[in-house]
Amino acid sequence: MKKLTPTLVWCLWSSNCHTGFNVVLPPFQGKRPLNNKVRKTQKKERSLCPAVLSHFDQQYSEELGDLWTFARAVLLDPGSWQYGIMLNRFSALPDITQILQSQGFLALLPQTHISQLLCNGSSTVSYSKNKPGKDNLLSCHCTSKGPPEVSDFLPDITCHALSQNSQSKPSLTLSNTSLQCYIHSSPLRFPSQAHRPGQLKQYYLLNAASLLPVLALQVRDGDKILDLCSAPGGKAIAIMQSATPELLCCNEPDPHRRDWLSKTLDSFLPSSLNSRVVVSAQDGQSFGQREAGFYDKVLVDAPCSNDRSWLYSSHSQQVEQRLIDRALLPELQAQLLRSALYAVRPGGVVVYSTCTLSSFENYAVVETVLKDFPEAEPEDLWEEIAISLEKYFKFSSHPGYSQLYPDPSLLTENNVSTYHHRLGILVVPHPGKTWGPMFLSRIRRRE
Ligand SMILES: C[S@@+](CC[C@H](N)C(=O)[O-])C[C@H]1O[C@@H](n2cnc3c(N)ncnc32)[C@H](O)[C@@H]1O
Incomplete structure (x- = not known):
């Protein structure tokens, strides 16, 4: 692999799993080698769309108040956008973590020491250091007899641990994952890796808020998981970084996006996981009825009016159509959320997420669906996620949607804010915490 050095160009084609569009950041202050890739990226610059901005101004200033002023400033300044680097635990990581540390990157999530995983019963194998081999998998010493299991190939995750701020007290949930993402307080950019057949990528560049729905899913070894709207696969990869499910079904009806998804899976997962990760091509709206009660956990990372992307849509016809389509998205x-609630087993959870600030696509969708599912119970993510990660993300849990009135059956201690917390939490871009938009809600199907 090409050696990365701190002076290497920090150019980026952001592979934000939601946006799928190129953003050109302002000139890097340091030494930047002029290569073809940088020039190519610059050609794809898209300009701000005033019609979308005015639409957002109208809706979001009403829904978010002052928070919109800050979010607007961030969205209009791509140069301030931050990028997360999710490491691939199935790939050898020669000196990336050292480079990240030397550049001031820090681990977003607590680094789980392998002994903790063993204590938690998440794994039953012992590990050794990196050894070259197919797919760059790290070697292992299995305690079990017979052919190695996929869980035997977990990497030595202690090798890239960073010391944590002793002040931060992450929740147990957040510390119980092998998912690793590095972030920086400044908009430093890291080079992307091209798809190379037969070789695993070492990291995935993304908006770090995209990991929150996966954290809310609380993935554990042996889970059966459905990723209902899966392409291009960023969250599917994050799920596979978090633990070793028995099954991950990645569903994507759009053929082009499904190809993209397959490429992502090929680029990040070793072939030894092939039997556990399947790709399906169904309409997610009716998926759940066909496989009712089969899954432990379902992620609905729904198609939405992707605020970052829409703001930079350059074709006026496309903009008009998108604004029309926007009204149809909540249905x-x-x-999709109803379908997910059918697909999950009693006691299992569904996480619903979008990357828009729009309350019509977020809180209102959750509230509407809950009315049809008395056996579904929304869970409070405020403590578990928002409080744990407030150092890095700006959260809001107020729907700002005047038509939302608390359903008394959802109120605990007659508290309206508790009600809002239970419907979902929203990551709002903020200066210095530019992640998001990202909405997430977790709903448990009662036993
Ligand atoms: C926000 S993107 C998902 C991003 C993905 N989860 C990731 O992290 O990379 C939404 C996806 O839903 C897909 N989609 C659209 N309509 C769908 C449907 N009826 N059923 C399932 N998926 C659908 C879109 O093609 C798109 O790929």
């Missing part, structure tokens, strides 16, 4: 989203 599709609600149908």
Whole structure:
């Protein structure tokens, strides 16, 4: 692999799993080798769309108040956007973590020491250091007899641990994952890696808020998981970084996006996981009825009006169409969420997420669907995620949607804010914490 050095160009084609569009950041202050890739990226610059901005101004200033002023400033300044680097635990990581540390990157999540995983019963194997081999898998010494299991190939995750701020007290949930993402307080950019057949990528560049729905899913070894709207696969990869599910079904009906998804899976997962990760091509709206009660956990990372991307849509016809489509999205989203609630087993959880600030696609969708599912119970993510990660993300849990009135059956201690917390939490871009937009809600199907 090409050796990365701190002076290497920090150019980026952001592979933000939601946006799928190129953003050109302002000139890097340091030494930047002029290569073809940088020039190519610059050609794809998209300009701000005033019609979308005015639409957002109208809706979001009403829904978010002052928070919109800050979010607006961030969204209009791509140069301030931060990028997360999710490490691939199935790939050898020669000196990336050292480079990240030397550049001031820090681990977003607590680094789980392998002994903790063993204590938690998440794994039953002992580990050795990196040894070259197919797919760059790290070697292992299995305690079990017979052919090695996929869980035997977990990497030595202590090798890239960073010391944590002793002040931060992450929740047990957040510390119980092998998912690793590095972030920086400044908008430093890291080079992307091209897809190379037969070789695993070492990291995935993304908006770090995209990991929150996966954290809310609380992935554990042996889970059966459905990723209902899966392409291009960023969250599927994050799920596989978090633990070793028995099954991960990645569903994507769009053929082009499904190809993209397959490439992502090929680029990040070793072939030894092939039997556990399947790709399906169904309409997610009716998926759940066909496989009712089969899954432990379902992620609905719904198609939405992707605020970052829409703001930079350059074609006026496309903009008009998108604004028309926007009104239709909540019905599709609600149908996908209903389908997910059918697919999950009693006692299992569904996480619903979008990357828009729009309350119509977020809180309102969750509230509408809950009315149809008395056996579904929304869970409070405020303590578990928002409080744990407030150092890095700006959260809001107020729907700002005047038509939302608390359903008394959802109120605990007659508290309206508790009600809002239970419907979901929203990551709002903020200066210095530019992650998001990202909405997430977790709903448990009662036993
Ligand atoms: C926000 S993107 C998902 C991003 C993905 N989870 C990731 O992290 O990379 C939403 C996806 O839903 C897909 N989609 C659209 N309509 C769908 C439907 N009826 N059923 C399932 N997926 C659908 C879109 O093609 C798109 O790929």
